[in-house]
Ligand SMILES: Nc1ncnc2c1ncn2[C@@H]1O[C@H](COP(=O)(O)OP(=O)(O)OP(=O)(O)O)[C@@H](O)[C@H]1O
Ligand SMILES: O=C(O)C1=C[C@@H](O)[C@@H](O)[C@H](O)C1
């Protein structure tokens with residue numbers, strides 16, 4: 155089974171995805187890391203050198219490669235992945251999708267304690283800009299995220315909550 159974790163930057167896709175893969179003895183694929191390895195440069199460099207539009211095409215192709223080549227894997231997607239092309243339909247057809255619906259205030263709080271320079275959409279933002287950006291972006295993206303087959307909408311955001319979705 156392929157399980158895609160979706161949600162905003164900072165919702166915990168990478169952190170929870172790694173734990174879930176270990177628990178299920180599945181492979182773990184982080185879409186951002188997969189792209190960085192394939193391209194030989196960081197996400198920030200891709201944005202800087204070629205812009206977001208090109209990044210979204212690279213991201214779409216990487217997602218197609220993963221759907222075609224992995225069988226039992228947890229895939230932590232990028233925060234924007236569900237919102238471009240028909241990526242949501244591709245993931246729903248290829249496996250199970252789980253939206254980590256973490257409130258904007260939690261996310262902004264977590265992100266404010268992390269390194270923003272690796273996240274090009276957040277780099278250089280002040281604390282108050284970060285809080286408004288997260289709130290507004292989540293509101294815009296919700297229509298895409300909400301197409302997930304499963305939604306974890308309240309704490310605790312733990313792997314037990316994810317395992318319970320599949321009665322595992
Ligand atoms: N359940 C949690 N409780 C508290 N903090 C958490 C939790 N999950 C993740 N974090 C922290 O939040 C930050 C972002 O988590 P993580 O990198 O897993 O998010 P992400 O969804 O993969 O984000 P991105 O889309 O930017 O890759 C990290 O600093 C992580 O330690
Ligand atoms: O939310 C987003 O649009 C992004 C999230 C990250 O995972 C990266 O994919 C990139 O920084 C863009």
Ligand SMILES: [Mg+2]
Pocket residue numbers: 167168169184186230
């Ligand atoms: Mg991540």
